[in-house]
Amino acid sequence: MKNEKHPIFNNPNHIQLAAADLHRGDCLAVIPGLPGQFDAIVTDPPYSSGGQSKGNRARSTGQKYLNSGTSLYPDFMGDTKDQRSYLHWSALWMALCYDKLADGGLMIVFSDWRQLPVTTDAIQSAGFTWRGVGVWDKTGGSRPYKGGFRAQTEFFCWGSKGSLKGEKYSPGLFRVPPLAGGKYHQVGKPLPLMEELVAACGQRILDPFMGSGTTGVAALGQGKEFTGIEVCEHYFKVAVDRLQEAK
8 A cells, every 4th residue: 555645665765746856865975866957956054053162063953043942843963063164065065966957047055144154155166156145034033132133134145057047036135034834943944935935946946955844845835846855854754744745
């Protein structure tokens, strides 16, 4: 009998749905084997920015990014790099994405303020034409600092493989509360934000760090094809369930 929730039950690390191809593993190992080309890379990698010292970076992601240090959502992996190794690692996976992207395709990568400079360096090191930085305004639902300024923004760096080919004009600033559309991940992006970004992209989208699958939900909701990669078993299963429902 076919398993309706996880259609390819003989390989739990590779799930294929009607318009979604989902892989559990390290993106450096998975990306080279993906078939065909993509029209856009839309992704939110682990920032590795929750601490300026080695000891702070080694803390759990819940301790680094949540005010309480506790969470209903499990910690995620790959968040302990220093800035130099983050740059080198980013350039590696972005170069693999460059090879899989169609000419004129978009590269959209989230970052916080600490990793913004090295993320723009990595985009260019991988071969993309760096075209700008967009802003996610989290409105009032963001972390305040007594005596300082509210941490109200995150960013997405974007570029293209060669000349731009799309016809759509998209804004560069998005005002979306962090919890809009529900939360399935410690630091997951809100669904309305990802819907806006996906709308600017072509038909076939790759997310090498899909987390709980929000980019995929946005893509399938717009009739697009989605390929996602996630190393964490828990969040991979969450993504599979969400995309199975979304399709």
